[in-house]
Amino acid sequence: MSADKHLRSWQERFEMAEAMQPLLGKLYRNQGVEVLVYGRPLINTPTIDIIKAHRIVRRHVGEKLRLRESFPFIKALSNLNVKQCRVDIGKLAVKYWAEHDNADSIEAYMAQELASAIDRADEIEPRDVVLYGFGRIGRLLARLLIEKTGQSNKLRLKAIVLRGGRPGDLEKRASLLRRDSVHGPFNGSVSIDEENNAIIANGTYIQVIYANSPAEVDYTKYGINNALVVDNTGIWKDEAGLGQHLACPGAAKVLLTAPAKGEIKNIVYGVNEDDILATDMIVSAASCTTNAITPVLKAVNDKYGIENGHVETIHSYTNDQNLIDNYHKADRRGRSAPLNMVITETGAAKAVAKALPVLAGKLTGNAIRVPTPNVSMAIISLNLKAETSKDDINEHLRFISLHSELQNQIDFSESTEMVSSDLVGSRFAGILDSQATIADGNRAILYVWYDNEFGYSCQVVGVMQKMLGLNYLSLPVS
Template sequence: MPGVKRSASDMALSSSGAELDTWIAQEAKAEQMIPLIGTLYRDCSSFVSVFGRSIVNVSVIDIIRAHNASKYVLSQNPALRDSSSTAVSVVSKKGNRRIDSTSARLDVFDTFPILEELVRARVRGARIDLGRLSLAYSAARDAGEQHARTSLRSFLQHHFLEAHEASLVAREATAPATAHPIVLYGFGRIGRLLARLLIEKTGGGEKLLLRAIVVRSVGDLGKRASLLRRDSVHGKFRGEIRVDYEAKHLIVNGNRVMFIEASDPTSIDYTQHGIENAILIDNTGVWRDAKGLGLHLKAKGIAKVILTAPSKNAAEVPNVVMGVNDAEVIPSPEEGSTPDSVFANTPALLATGSCTTNAVSPLLLAIAERWGAIRQVDLITVHAYTNDQNLVDNMHKKERRGRAACANAVLTETGASKAVGEVIPALQGRVTAQAIRVPIPCVSLAMLAIQLEDMPEGLTVSHVNQHLQQVSLYGPLHRQIDYSSSSEVATSDFVGSRSAAVVDSESTRVLNNTIHIAAYYDNEFGFSAQVIRMVQRMSGVELKHPKLPAESFPLFPTF
């Protein structure tokens, strides 16, 4: 009533109600985004993300959470970071609002109009970052840029869509008409996660299609299907799996995947199954040299082979960590390249290195590119147990690994020190590594002590963390490195992470001439995601689906 003074509890309740209304409105808007994202993905072969975080085939909550990353991106804006004011004015489609600079962020109300325009324009064959497009439009509007003043549609058309559409004709003329066949050799932990990821990629025009899985003996195909459908660590498969016992096929989300029995790679004629020019991913680890892996190339229908482990001789079978040395081994998708030329000029035999090598190499590269040469690296990896270890005490050919995995922390060997030097030649002979296997089923922890050749004066933890956060948000390593600012996280929080490593910023230290970094990595799923990135790269996916906006377009543009 007028004139009645409101109590503190009433005001708090009112504030709570407003926050709930805002949340409900965000949920409703995110729900409206889902069919639009699906239209771009399935009908236009375009992939939608927010600052590199995919929002294809995800929930309403996942879409809202993806937008939350914007608060870290906006904190890198010099206009916000260098402001002496404690608050900045942020203009959105909801009107003017004043937000503390540390909490400024984009939300679904900012990106939804852009998504609508992209669907209306039927943007094809693009990797769309709604976050970056939103920042560009906001900057142009604030600067009074001509097309932004006219309309959002005019701005997008002039600055992005005209050029994208012009390049599309050339790309479609060189893109293969059929999907690239993939064969999995082995169907264990990594094989099943690769199958999940490949099935996930089928519907959006990436031209990758899982055609066959090779095992020594199919056995009970129903049990094979059950292992793919349910996973004790990574949860249930999001989709439908049916079994065709007579044909020895699984039908997964409509994809018919055949099982082939073989113990000798050369005994298989894949062309008899309609498979030609395929990429074979060997996740058995049985063959790790050119002679053994070359057996796959003798089988009709196989063009390239990827080993999901370190090779024994990097000179014959290069170890490749995506984001680190892939450009030195796999042809870059340059102007005038075609997917076929990239594929043809990629070496026939490649190895991915280990999960630990994939986790630490991007971090070391990020430090070296920022602060110069590294003198020495000491690595300790606290690694989840694997099925190479025994469930109970028993014989094992390797020292200590015979002890019960679920009951012991087991000191063991790691080849990461050698492999890192192969991936980053400047670090050859400069990395020492120790490994401890611990009683958890997944997600490992790498602890790095990095000595620089020339330690910058005044380097602080804040400097290191700010750089790693920037790297995780944008730039060539943002798919490999993620960043956590929480002091309460533990290994289980990173199950299912698709990044090669997640920096634990609360553990960063700078002591004397040494930078100490701790990073979590899902040694199964994150590693598998790196393998899929290699497949995408060598099959020319970047050429088929360029980024929108382009990588070269400024994160904080001026108009």
């Protein structure tokens, strides 16, 4: 191919991606349809990311998916009255072109594949959400909720609750939402209403409530009712502490973004969200590490059975550690986080049993905090009941990542060059590094990367939806 042909090919792809964007936007805003290509969302993504999402298809099926091959499916989708679902246009297109050599029957094919979502009654009522705390996870949850702004969005971010309220605080909070050293700038516009203590982000009016405890808050004063309060402060982890939120007028349920104590259910979305009952008032979304490893462990246990194992977490440092050496109540954590690797404890291995009881008592765990600001890795060493090999277990997990109920939790990489910074912003709970897999006989060692901030926040949003009864179809059915 000549240099000119390469350029023309690139321009064609770019123009095709640009033509997709308004259709994708209307599908989401008007019909609540989120379009993906092999698990990569196309909503609110730059043109170049649409092109990249198509290139990733080669990794999974051996051949690239051209934008001109997927565009007719997006056009057909926009002509169908499909509502409130996630549609993987990449999988639909690959399946179609494997069986057809022309586009004559695309519309009929789409109508058949998406029949369960066509003319679907939109009986889901929007629900109010309050973020109690606005730290690393709180701000990322805000980004995820705001990016889905529109009539079809059923999770309405109405308020954030903060301690303090000193002069200049509101602007500083807005600035932290607007800019992030790890995750980059906010995708949109952020402004403040100082007179009414509010942040306006992409048209979403977010009331800022200053309070030193839940007892000081009355959400109904701000028109907030029957709300889900997402506590991301980590201050309270038991029923007595978190129950303070339920006493607030306007609050209905509470979700903790940390492992809970006592009898509170720890939920890993994709694994045990069906354990959430309508009567559950307080639920935990477990930890980032538990969310990363549990889906992979379930997939392995379902096929091979797990006798026992050990999980070693190589975890980026967090706000709980010190920038320079100083007192800390925990062993070793007082030493400078950017300068040291720090051995510490993790309850993630034991916490797996709360989401996956079949593994109770079978796993041990430890953690090493390392001088990176985000993206962590779990090294999972397992003794299996059945024999396997590197190719066999990798192929099983690749299939699970594409064609199972865990496809939104497990990503699969075959790259020999991937490093931690490449995975900042990953929306998956965990990414299997298949090139690092070691397996022989009844032994297997798996390396699972995870964005311990953003990937975890995506899992939290899934739990939020489940708690509020917001159930979305994922099509095609794997």
